[in-house]
C-alpha cells in the first residue's frame with residue numbers, strides 16, 4: 001500500500017481529488033524517468049499559476065467562444081428516443097466543436113499554457129487522429145511548430161486525419177515500434193520529450209500520463225459537463241438520470257462526469273471498447289479486463305499478462321484502442337461512484353449507422369460505443385428517464401473505414 | 411550496508427581504476443552464456459535488463475532487444491533465474507537489475523525484493539519510479555538489503571539532486587544526455603563537472619552512461635567518473651555477433667576504461 005495520506009491532505013469530497021501527490025486514492029502519481037521529473041514539476045507550478053490568473057481564464061474563454069464555437073448545444077434525439085422506446089436521449093453536441101471533437105477543449109488550454117511557459121515546440125500523441133488534428137490546429141493558429149506521433153496502424157486506418165494534420169503544417173511521425181498503436185505513439189512522444197526537454201511542451205490528449213496531466217486535462221474538459229449541467233437545468237428544469245460517455249483514456253467522459261460527481265442522484269456511466277468481446281481477449285476494456293499497474297506515468301488499471309507485460313488493446317475505434325484508463329476513472333470505479341460497461345465493435349458499427357439514419361448525425365465510432373449502452377439504459381430507465389450522452393466527435397474521419405468494413409469501395 | 415557493490419567500488423578505488431558496467435538484456439539470444447562470460451571479459455558490474463513491452467526511456471536498440479526477449483518467452487521470474495544461475499559460480503560480481511515498474515509491481519514490491527535477494531541480486535534501477543513514488547519499493551528493497559540506485563540527469567538541478575541522492579545506496583547512475591538510451595553522448599567536459607557535482611552531493615560512486623559506444627569515449631569518461639556504463643552497443647553486438655561478438659566488445663571497452671587513468 002502507498003504511504004498513508006494524512007487526514008488533513010486527503011480531499012473530503014470525491015470531486016476534490018487528486019491530493020498533493022497527484023493521487024486519486026491509490027491511482028495516478030508521477031511515475032516518470034528522472035529526466036522528466038523537473039519538467040512535470042515545472043508544468044504543475046505553471047498550471048496552478050495559470051489557473052488562478054483571470055487573464056488566462058479570459059483568454060481561454062474568448063478562444064473557446066470565437067474559435068471553438070462554445071457553448072455546444074444539447075439536443076433532444078427524438079427519433080432515437082422513439083427507436084429505443086424508453087428514456088429521453090439527449091446529446092451534448094461536442095462534435096460540433098471546431099475540428100469535430102471534444103479534443104480541442106484540452107488542446108486550447110495546453111497550448112495557451114505552453115505559450116505562457118515560453119515553450120516553442122509542441123508534441124502530441126494521437127490515436128484516431130482527433131487529438132492530433134486539434135493540437136495541430138491550435139498550434140497552427142499560434143504559429144508554433146508541432147510534431148504528432150501516431151501509430152503506423154492508425155496512420156493507415158485514419159488517413160483523412162493524417163492529411164489534415166499535414167495541411168495544418170504539423171509533422172506526422174508514424175510509430176512502428178511495439179504494435180504501432182496509441183500506446184506506442186505515447187511511448188514515442190515521451191521519448192521525444194525526454195530528448196527535447198528545454199523547448200518542448202507535450203500536449204497529452206487524455207486524462208492519463210503523470211500528474212498534473214490527468215487533473216489538468218479533466219479541468220480543461222470539464223467545460224463539457226459544466227455547460228451540459230446548466231443547459232439541462234435550463235431546458236428540463238432537472239438533471240439527467242444518467243450521464244453516458246465512451247472511454248479511450250477517458251477525457252471526454254471525465255469532462256462530462258466531473259461537474260456531476262457531487263450530484264449523487266445522477267448515474268455516471270463510462271463505456272469501454274469491448275472489441276470482439278471482452279471474453280475473446282481482443283478488447284480495450286481496461287477496467288473490465290485489466291488489473292492495476294504502472295504505465296505512462298501513472299498507476300491505473302491496465303491490460304496486462306501474468307508477467308506484468310502490457311497487452312495490446314483491440315478496438316475498431318482507433319481512439320479507444322488504449323490498454324489503460326485515466327487514474328480518476330480507476331478511482332471512481334473502485335469508489336463505485338461511476339459505473340463502467342462496454343460495447344463491441346459490431347455494436348458500434350450498428351449504432352454508427354442507426355444514429356446517422358435516424359438523427360442525421362454521423363457519430364464518430366467512439367461515441368457510437370456509448371450509444372449502444374444508451375439503448376439498454378433507455379429501456380431500463382423507462383419513459384420518465386432522461387439520459388445525457390456526450391456526442392464527443394463526428395464520424396467524418398471514420399467514413400472511409402466504415403465503408404471498407406461494409407464492403408463498399410469509395 | 412556491506413554488499414558486493416560497496417566491495418567492488420572500494421576495490422576499484424583502491425587501484426585508482428574506473429569500473430566498467432556492462433548492460434545486457436535478459437532473454438535476448440543466449441543471455442545466460444553472455445551473463446556468465448561478462449566478468450572474464452572485464453565487466454566489474456553487470457546491469458541485467460528486465461524486458462518490458464513499453465520501455466519508454468529506451469532507444470531503438472534496447473526496445474528491439476526487449477521485444478525479442480519477450481518473444482522468446484523471457485519473464486521477470488526467468489530473469490531472476492538467470493541471475494541465480496550466474497551466482498552459483500560467481501560470488502563477487504555485483505548484479506544490478508534495470509527495468510520498468512509494471513512487472514515488478516505486478517509481482518508485488520516485497521515478493522520481488524525477496525526473490526531478487528534470493529537470486530543474488532545486489533541492486534535495482536527502476537527507470538519510471540522516481541523518489542516521489544518509491545516509498546513502497548524502497549522499503550521492500552531495504553528489507554532485503556538490495557541497493558536502490560537512482561538516476562541523476564542533466565535536468566536534475568542542485569535542489570532536486572538532494573532529493574535524488576537521499577535514500578540511495580550502491581552508486582548513482584548519471585545519465586549523460588537528455589534522451590533515450592543509445593543516443594549520442596554529451597561533451598566529456600560537461601560530464602566531468604556533473605560527475606563531481608553528483609559525487610559531492612551523494613558521497614557515492616558515480617557511473618556514467620547513455621550513449622557511450624566507443625572505447626576512446628569510454629576512456630575519456632573513465633578519467634572522471636567512477637564507472638562507465640555501456641548498454642545499447644553491447645545489445646547490438648550480441649544481436650549481430652552473438653555471445654562472442656558481445657564478449658569481444660566488452661573486452662575492448664573494459665580494457666580502455668581500466669587503462670584510462672594510467
Ligand SMILES: Cc1ncc(COP(=O)(O)O)c(C=O)c1O
Nearest residue numbers: 130248249250251252319366393
Ligand atoms: C471522438 C473521440 N471520442 C473519444 C476519444 C477517446 O478519448 P477520451 O476517452 O480521452 O475521450 C477519442 C480519441 O481519439 C475521439 O477522437
